[in-house]
Amino acid sequence: MTSHAIVTGAHGAIGRKVVAALREKNMKVSGIGNGPSHWAHPESIDQWVAAPVTARNLDRLVERLGPPALVMHLAGGSSVHASIENPALDFRRTVESTMEIAQWPGMRTHRPALIYASSAAVYGDNSSSHIVESAPIQPKSPYGFHKDLAEKIVAYWSAQYDFPSATVRLFSVYGEGLQKQLVYELSRKLLDGADRVEMFGTGEELRDWLWIGDAARLLAMAPDWARVGGMAVNGCTGHGTSVATISQLLCALAGSDCSFEFLQKERSGDPDNLVGSSALLGELGFKPIMRLEEGLKHTYESLAGEGPRQ
Structure with missing residues (x-):
């Protein structure tokens, strides 16, 4: 029997890649979140509900395709700077939606695994050059703080209701379809013909750049190591x-x-360096396949193919 997976935030750039990765594993995939109501094409997703992430709306997804074996929670706030401008809205999008999601498996007879897409922003300014998962959690922004709260909610209800869970702390994801962060913003400026660009910081800030396809592949693998109480x-x-x-x-x-x-001024909420340790990923059998130079080429050419901004 084909397994059923529910993906929140399925219409986002990462969400669409995750849906494709899960369908490659021969899973039926339902999606919920922001997006056009007419998106549910059979070649893209098996079922789609353009609606807030609530227990009642999750129940709607079960009616046609049956109980899920997996819930992939990608919905929530997605910007450090938006969280600084409106922390209350970011809290509602990230923390409140996660509370709905994290309690829902415990209400099911067959309790699905829950995978949460978090962010390396939970680490904040960390002195380690390669941050391990056990490093101190010290977020610099409401975005990172709310992601940490959401992680704790997932782990708590996973232990209380005895269902497996896992959290993936994504670092600097870039790639086709994403419309935020440095690679997208700078590519757009270059395509618009900019001959001079001002940027915050010194230019020496280090980031760990993960291609969107590798991020989706990692999230699709996460159920393999999910456990009660989370990891x-x-x-x-x-x-x-x-x-x-x-x-x-x-x-x-x-x-x-x-x-x-480079303006030699820090942008609020941005850490100086954010580079992860991939040692645990290696032990779990995951290795990124996209080289940075090739990933940037794919991303730039994809944006160039879209033509000028409207």
Whole structure:
């Protein structure tokens, strides 16, 4: 019998990749979250509800495809800077939706595994050059703070209701379909013909860049190591690349002689360095397959193919 998976935030860029990865595992996939009500094409997803993530709406997804073996929770706040501008809204999107999701498996006769897509923002400014999962949690932004609260909610209800769970702390995800963060924003400016770009920081800030396809593949593997009470794993490559280097690589792809001025000012909520340790991922059998240079090329060419911004 084909297993059923529910994905919250399924219409987002990462969500659509995760849906595809789960369907490759021969799972029937239902989605819920923000997005157009007409999105439910059979070649994209088996069932789609454009609605808030609530227990009642999750029940609607079960009526046609039956009880799920897996719930993949991707919905929630997605921006450090949006969380600073409106922390109450970010709290509702991240913490309140997770409370609904985390209690729901315990109400089922057959309790599904719950996988939560968190963020490396929970680590904040960490002194470690390669952050391990047991490193101190010290978020710098409401976004990271709310992700930490959501992680705790998932782990608590997993233990209380005796269902397996896992959390994946995604680092700097980039790739086709994403419309935020440095790679997208800078690619767009280069495509618009910018010859000079001002950027926060010094350019030496290190990030761990994970291609969106690898992030989706990792999330689809996470049920294999989910356990009662939960466990957290880094979604990373284990390699740090500076903001200045990323800028230079994108300029080369664009054939641009654009100049960059780093303002030597920290952007609120941004840590200096955020590079993960991939040791645990290796033990669990996961290894990213996309090289950074190739991933940037795919991303830039995908955006170039979309044409100018409207």
